[in-house]
Amino acid sequence: xxxxxxxxxxxxxxxxxxxxxxxxxxxxxxxxxxxxxxxxxxxxxxxxxxxxxxxxxxxxxxxxxxxxxxxxxxxxxxxxxxxxxxxxxxxxxxxxxxxxxxxxxxxxxxxxxxxxxxxxxxxxxxxxxxxxxxxxxxxxxxxxxxxxxxxxxxxxxxxxxxxxxxxxxxxxxxxxxxxxxxxxxxxxxxxxxxxxxxxxxxxxxxxxxxxxxxxxxxxxxxxxxxxxxxxxxxxxxxxxxxxxxxxxxxxxxxxxxxxxxxxxxxxxxxxxxxxxxxxxxxxxxxxxxxxxxxxxxxxxxxxxxxxxxxxxxxxxxxxxxxxxxxxxxxxxxxxxxxxxxxxxxxxxxxxxxxxxxxxxxxxxxxxxxxx
Amino acid sequence: xxxxxxxxxxxxxxxxxxxxxxxxxxxxxxxxxxxxxxxxxxxxxxxxxxxxxxxxxxxxxxxxxxxxxxxxxxxxxxxxxxxxxxxxxxxxxxxxxxxxxxxxxxxxxxxxxxxxxxxxxxxxxxxxxxxxxxxxxxxxxxxxxxxxxxxxxxxxxxxxxxxxxxxxxxxxxxxxxxxxxxxxxxxxxxxxxxxx
Numbered sequence: 001x002x003x004x005x006x007x008x009x010x011x012x013x014x015x016x017x018x019x020x021x022x023x024x025x026x027x028x029x030x031x032x033x034x035x036x037x038x039x040x041x042x043x044x045x046x047x048x049x050x051x052x053x054x055x056x057x058x059x060x061x062x063x064x065x066x067x068x069x070x071x072x073x074x075x076x077x078x079x080x081x082x083x084x085x086x087x088x089x090x091x092x093x094x095x096x097x098x099x100x101x102x103x104x105x106x107x108x109x110x111x112x113x114x115x116x117x118x119x120x121x122x123x124x125x126x127x128x129x130x131x132x133x134x135x136x137x138x139x140x141x142x143x144x145x146x147x148x149x150x151x152x153x154x155x156x157x158x159x160x161x162x163x164x165x166x167x168x169x170x171x172x173x174x175x176x177x178x179x180x181x182x183x184x185x186x187x188x189x190x191x192x193x194x195x196x197x198x199x200x201x202x203x204x205x206x207x208x209x210x211x212x213x214x215x216x217x218x219x220x221x222x223x224x225x226x227x228x229x230x231x232x233x234x235x236x237x238x239x240x241x242x243x244x245x246x247x248x249x250x251x252x253x254x255x256x257x258x259x260x261x262x263x264x265x266x267x268x269x270x271x272x273x274x275x276x277x278x279x280x281x282x283x284x285x286x287x288x289x290x291x292x293x294x295x296x297x298x299x300x301x302x303x304x305x306x307x308x309x310x311x312x313x314x315x316x317x318x319x320x321x322x323x324x325x326x327x328x329x330x331x332x333x334x335x336x337x338x339x340x341x342x343x344x345x346x347x348x349x350x351x352x353x354x355x356x357x358x359x360x361x362x363x364x365x366x367x368x369x370x371x
Numbered sequence: 372x373x374x375x376x377x378x379x380x381x382x383x384x385x386x387x388x389x390x391x392x393x394x395x396x397x398x399x400x401x402x403x404x405x406x407x408x409x410x411x412x413x414x415x416x417x418x419x420x421x422x423x424x425x426x427x428x429x430x431x432x433x434x435x436x437x438x439x440x441x442x443x444x445x446x447x448x449x450x451x452x453x454x455x456x457x458x459x460x461x462x463x464x465x466x467x468x469x470x471x472x473x474x475x476x477x478x479x480x481x482x483x484x485x486x487x488x489x490x491x492x493x494x495x496x497x498x499x500x501x502x503x504x505x506x507x508x509x510x511x512x513x514x515x516x517x518x519x520x521x522x523x524x525x526x527x528x529x530x531x532x533x534x535x536x537x538x539x540x541x542x543x544x545x546x547x548x549x550x551x552x553x554x555x556x557x558x559x560x561x562x563x564x565x566x567x
Contacts, residue, residue, distance in 0.1 A: 350381035350406035
């Protein structure tokens with residue numbers, strides 16, 4: 001039985017680099033599984049070009065043509081466009097990207113990092129560095145709004161002052177006056193939830209700003225997918241993620257060389273790759289491609305993927321992931337902090353109410369590279 | 372910056388009043404995702420069961436005042452109404468009960484939103500009731516203010532001076548002018564005449 005697998009990623013448009021990385025991961029997995037003798041998977045590819053209306057049309061067409069499983073969507077905006085159609089047609093979306101949480105839809109499997117995997121480690125890290133003042137900047141849609149809201153909550157709870165917050169329209173460059181405002185506010189760090197060209201122009205503008213002591217920038221989702229595009233301006237940026245290229249073995253590195261336009265493994269690449277591996281194993285175990293049955297099979301037996309074992313919570317429908325922090329240097333990420341074990345996703349941040357312990361603010365410590 | 376409503380219900384208990392075990396189970400599944408313990412009831416709600424619960428999720432189609440151990444519109448916790456038939460009579464019952472948030476049975480995936488809205492609405496209602504009670508109390512105290520001013524004028528003061536004196540008393544005691552008036556009158560009453 002050949003499984004027709006929908007791949008809906010914007011491989012052109014304003015956040016094309018992320019879409020290309022994720023698409024390459026899925027195609028790399030299909031090829032790798034084929035070589036291993038797994039049942040055939042036929043990709044059905046669509047490129048919505050970052051246009052929200054196109055996501056809806058293409059998802060509808062795909063589901064009406066009989067596709068039942070889709071790996072896709074980069075932004076939460078696009079995922080939210082696809083969900084009503086998945087509900088209507090009984091489809092299942094394997095979502096491979098970090099997101100802002102507060103969702104657990106019966107037609108989605110969430111394989112990317114949740115806020116307890118990215119916001120919490122970043123705010124904890126800021127507190128342990130003894131930083132006192134933070135500026136927040138993000139893209140003007142749900143990812144930017146909600147990650148920065150969570151960051152504000154976490155920082156305030158740790159006694160760190162938020163000295164400013166700005167949002168930039170998706171796809172637009174970051175205006176120079178925001179860079180001036182950040183310099184004037186003199187924060188110890190900037191939390192950056194921008195994506196695409198807004199992010200590139202922000203980091204380059206901040207690095208080139210004439211009046212500068214360096215400001216520590218932190219991101220919840222910067223990956224190797226578009227790190228090289230930013231150039232030396234990304235040096236020193238700290239990013240949270242469930243996977244970095246440094247964590248990749250030969251399988252992922254080989255697949256990235258063959259399929260990724262930039263030849264790089266990123267969390268988008270690796271998670272899409274793992275999504276196809278989990279789906280393939282679950283379809284085989286279930287003996288059907290019925291989405292509900294496949295999901296139960298995937299949750300019942302954690303698949304061994306190129307990212308490691310990825311258990312999926314049958315209730316929350318989110319993967320257990322290993323939170324990591326990494327620092328960018330010359331187009332690469334060095335891991336500086338890694339959880340000892342995979343951590344269950346907490347999309348509704350239920351663990352945050354019960355008086356979680358505040359890490360004690362300490363003196364400025366230099367980042368240590370974990371070998 | 373708009374304040375964010377209460378949105379963490381972890382460790383709380385929700386009572387679910389619904390006759391269908393299948394829907395009860397679906398609600399329980401959604402509650403599990405929010406860290407909320409769901410107790411499914413298929414009979415009348417007992418006062419004992421209601422004690423300690425944080426939310427009541429109830430079926431509007433089968434809702435009846437006699438099912439609930441409190442007077443109409445006086446629930447001690449936020450209510451979430453499950454919309455099934457959409458008949459105006461059933462919706463009227465739910466509105467009269469002052470259900471705090473509604474969710475269609477087909478949309479249980481959005482229970483989190485209903486929880487947030489119900490708890491925010493319930494808190495707003497409680498705030499409004501407290502404010503109204505306070506205003507009513509103040510309104511009824513106005514007559515006492517007039518009486519107190521007249522009493523203070525007995526010493527030959529004019530009304531402006533008497534009112535100023537009453538205000539000063541309220542300010543010193545850090546109470547409202549109505550409370551100061553009521554206190555002054557009761558003290559005079561106890562003393563059986565003028566006290567100062």
